[in-house]
Amino acid sequence: MTCTLAGCALLSGRRPSRESRLLRKDAQMAEKDTDLQKIKELIEIMKENDLVEIEIKHDDDKIFLKRSGGQQPIVTTAPTAGLQSGAVTLEQARPAPIATGSLSPQQQEELVDIKSPIVGTFYATPSPDSEPYVEIGSQVNPQTVVCIIEAMKVMNEIKAEASGTIAEILVTNGQAVEYGQVLFRVRPD
Amino acid sequence: MFSRILIANRGEIALRIIRACYELDIASVAVYSEADKDAPYLQLADEAICIGPAEAAESYLNIPRIISAAEIADVEAIHPGYGFLAENINFARICRDCGITFIGPPVEAMQLLGDKVEARKLASKAKVKVVPGSDGTVENVDEALKLANEIGYPVMIKASAGGGGRGMRVAHNDISFRSAFGAAQAEAKAAFGDGNVYLEKCLLEPRHIEVQVLADNDGNAVHFFERDCTIQRRHQKMIEESPCPVLDERDREELCTAALRIIKEAKYVNAATIEFLLDKDKKFYFIEANTRIQVEHPVTEMVTGHDLIKWQIKIAAGRKIKLKQRNIKHSGVAIECRINAEDPKKNFASSPGTIERLILPGGPGVRVDTHVHQGWTVSTKYDSMIAKLIVHQRTRTEAIETMKRALAEFVIEPIKTTIPACLDIISHNLFAKSKIDTGFVERNF
Numbered sequence: 266m267t268c269t270l271a272g273c274a275l276l277s278g279r280r281p282s283r284e285s286r287l288l289r290k291d292a293q294m295a296e297k298d299t300d301l302q303k304i305k306e307l308i309e310i311m312k313e314n315d316l317v318e319i320e321i322k323h324d325d326d327k328i329f330l331k332r333s334g335g336q337q338p339i340v341t342t343a344p345t346a347g348l349q350s351g352a353v354t355l356e357q358a359r360p361a362p363i364a365t366g367s368l369s370p371q372q373q374e375e376l377v378d379i380k381s382p383i384v385g386t387f388y389a390t391p392s393p394d395s396e397p398y399v400e401i402g403s404q405v406n407p408q409t410v411v412c413i414i415e416a417m418k419v420m421n422e423i424k425a426e427a428s429g430t431i432a433e434i435l436v437t438n439g440q441a442v443e444y445g446q447v448l449f450r451v452r453p454d
Numbered sequence: 455m456f457s458r459i460l461i462a463n464r465g466e467i468a469l470r471i472i473r474a475c476y477e478l479d480i481a482s483v484a485v486y487s488e489a490d491k492d493a494p495y496l497q498l499a500d501e502a503i504c505i506g507p508a509e510a511a512e513s514y515l516n517i518p519r520i521i522s523a524a525e526i527a528d529v530e531a532i533h534p535g536y537g538f539l540a541e542n543i544n545f546a547r548i549c550r551d552c553g554i555t556f557i558g559p560p561v562e563a564m565q566l567l568g569d570k571v572e573a574r575k576l577a578s579k580a581k582v583k584v585v586p587g588s589d590g591t592v593e594n595v596d597e598a599l600k601l602a603n604e605i606g607y608p609v610m611i612k613a614s615a616g617g618g619g620r621g622m623r624v625a626h627n628d629i630s631f632r633s634a635f636g637a638a639q640a641e642a643k644a645a646f647g648d649g650n651v652y653l654e655k656c657l658l659e660p661r662h663i664e665v666q667v668l669a670d671n672d673g674n675a676v677h678f679f680e681r682d683c684t685i686q687r688r689h690q691k692m693i694e695e696s697p698c699p700v701l702d703e704r705d706r707e708e709l710c711t712a713a714l715r716i717i718k719e720a721k722y723v724n725a726a727t728i729e730f731l732l733d734k735d736k737k738f739y740f741i742e743a744n745t746r747i748q749v750e751h752p753v754t755e756m757v758t759g760h761d762l763i764k765w766q767i768k769i770a771a772g773r774k775i776k777l778k779q780r781n782i783k784h785s786g787v788a789i790e791c792r793i794n795a796e797d798p799k800k801n802f803a804s805s806p807g808t809i810e811r812l813i814l815p816g817g818p819g820v821r822v823d824t825h826v827h828q829g830w831t832v833s834t835k836y837d838s839m840i841a842k843l844i845v846h847q848r849t850r851t852e853a854i855e856t857m858k859r860a861l862a863e864f865v866i867e868p869i870k871t872t873i874p875a876c877l878d879i880i881s882h883n884l885f886a887k888s889k890i891d892t893g894f895v896e897r898n899f
Contacts, residue, residue, distance in 0.1 A: 383518070384522035385526065417525065417552075443503045443505070444504045444507075445506075446504070
C-alpha cells in the first residue's frame with residue numbers, strides 16, 4: 266500500500282532488509298549521474314506544465330521539488346534519489362492555481378484549517394457515485410458537511426466549523442488520515 | 455510471524471518494542487499524541503500515526519483512535535506495552551473482535567487474574583498461600599470492621615480493580631478503619647470505575663518478590679526466576695534486582711513453581727508476573743498477578759539472557775515454548791534504578807521541563823532504556839519515569855559498585871531527577887546487606 270499523509274513522514278510498504286539496503290547503496294552510487302539527468306527532466310516537465318510541486322516516492326526514496334512562481338525550482342531529496350524509470354509513482358502533482366489566481370503569502374496566512382478530529386480514511390463524496398461534498402470555491406458555514414472520515418466501519422460526517430470558501434483541498438479520496446491532519450483550507454468571509 | 459505490529463504506547467517501552475520488532479524483521483507502527491510529535495523514537499518505527507492531543511484519554515487511552523490507526527496501517531497485531539490499555543479487558547476484547555492479535559493473554563485469563571479478588575481465589579485453588587484476608591469483596595463497613603478484627607490490625611483495604619500499588623489504604627485500629635474504608639471505596643470508584651474493596655492483613659516488614667512467567671497456547675509454561683522489588687516509596691517501585699539476595703535455591707524453587715501453578719490454573723498465555731510478599735520467616739504469600747510485561751523486565755533479561763519482548767511477540771504469533779525449564783539459568787546479579795523527573799528534596803514533587811544537558815552512563819555492565827534526548831521536554835501529562843538504568847555484574851557487590859559509578863556518570867540537567875535518591879539508597883549499608891523491607895525507603899529517606 267502506498268500511503269501518503271501530507272505533513273507526516275509515513276513511508277510506504279515494508280522496510281527493506283539490511284542486505285537489500287546495502288545492495289541498493291552500491292547501485293545508487295552508480296546511478297548518481299542518471300539521477301541528475303532525471304531531476305533536470307522533472308524540472309522541465311514542471312515548467313512546461315506549470316506545476317508548483319511534485320513529490321515522487323519509490324520504496325524508501327523520495328524526491329520533492331517545489332517551484333515558487335517563476336523562480337528556480339527548490340529541490341530536496343531524502344535520502345538518495347534512486348529513481349528508476351517506469352517504477353515511479355507520481356503523487357501530489359499540484360498544479361499552480363488557475364481560475365482563482367495564485368494565493369499570495371498574505372492570503373495564505375489568512376486561511377483557516379479544517380483538521381481531522383479522528384484517525385481514519387477520508388472520503389470526499391457521500392457515496393462512490395455522488396458528487397463531492399465540497400470543491401474549491403464552495404461556500405461553507407460551520408454546519409456544512411465537508412467530507413466523511415471512516416473509522417472502524419463508522420462513516421463520520423465532518424463539519425466545516427468555519428465560514429467562508431474552500432480555498433484548498435489537501436487530501437484525496439480514500440487517503441488515510443491521522444488526528445490533526447489538515448484536510449481543507451477555508452478563506453474566511 | 456507477524457509482518458506488521460502497532461505499538462499502543464509511548465516513551466521508553468514503545469522504543470523497547472520497536473527495537474524488538476526491528477530485530478525480528480517486523481514492521482513497527484508507532485502512535486503518538488501531539489505532545490510526543492517530536493520524539494526521535496518515532497523515526498525508528500516504520501510508520502508513525504498521530505492519534506490525538508496530549509491528554510491520555512484522547513490519545514493513548516482512546517480505543518477507537520488506536521483501532522482506527524491499526525486499521526489504516528493494516529497491522530496484524532498490537533503490543534500494548536505496560537500501563538495505558540495493557541490490562542484493559544475491553545481493549546483486548548475489541549482487538550480480538552476486529553481480528554487484530556492482542557500481544558498478551560486471552561481475554562478470559564486477563565479477566566480472571568486481573569480481578570484481585572478472583573486472583574486470590576485462584577491462587578488458593580492452585581494451593582498457593584495468599585495473604586490472610588477477606589474471602590471476597592466487602593461492601594458493608596460494619597461487616598468489614600468485624601472482619602478486620604478477626605484478621606488482626608494493621609489491615610490493608612484494597613481495590614479489587616486496582617493494582618500497581620494504587621487504591622490501597624492501611625488502617626491500624628477501629629477508628630481509622632471507618633474513614634479509611636469509605637475513602638478507599640471512593641478512591642477505587644474514581645480511579646478504576648469499580649468501588650469494590652477487599653481486606654488483607656498488613657504483613658510486618660515484608661519483602662516484595664515477584665516471579666516472571668511465560669506460557670504458550672499449548673499450556674507450556676516456564677519461569678525466568680524472581681525479582682526483588684522491595685525498594686519502594688508509597689508502593690511505587692524504585693529499585694529492582696535479580697536474584698533475590700535472601701532466597702536459597704530451595705526457597706526459589708518453591709516460589710517459582712508456585713507461580714507456575716497459578717499460571718496453569720488460569721490457563722494463561724504470554725508473559726505475566728506473579729507478585730508475592732515474603733515475611734520475616736521467609737514464608738511467601740501471593741498478593742497479585744500482573745497480566746502484562748513489567749517496567750522492570752530488563753533485570754530478568756540481563757540475568758537470564760532472554761529477550762522477553764521478543765518472547766511476547768513470538769508467543770502471540772503462535773510459537774511454542776520448546777525451552778526446557780532446566781535450560782533457563784540465571785547468571786550474575788542485575789539491578790535496575792528507575793529514574794523519574796521528580797525532586798527528592800521536595801518530597802519527590804514532579805519536576806517537568808526541558809532537558810538541556812543529557813549524558814548517559816556507559817561502560818561495562820551498563821544498560822540504559824530511555825526515550826529522552828537532549829532537548830526533550832518532560833511534560834506533566836504522562837508519568838514521570840524518564841529512564842531505566844540497569845547494571846549487570848557477576849556478583850552483587852560488583853553490581854552495586856557499577857550502579858554507583860553509572861549513577862554518578864548520569865547527567866540530566868537542569869530538571870531534578872531521582873538520581874541522587876537512587877545513589878543514596880544504593881550506598882546505604884542496609885541495602886548492601888539487603889536488610890530491607892518495603893518500609894525501608896520511607897523510614898530512612
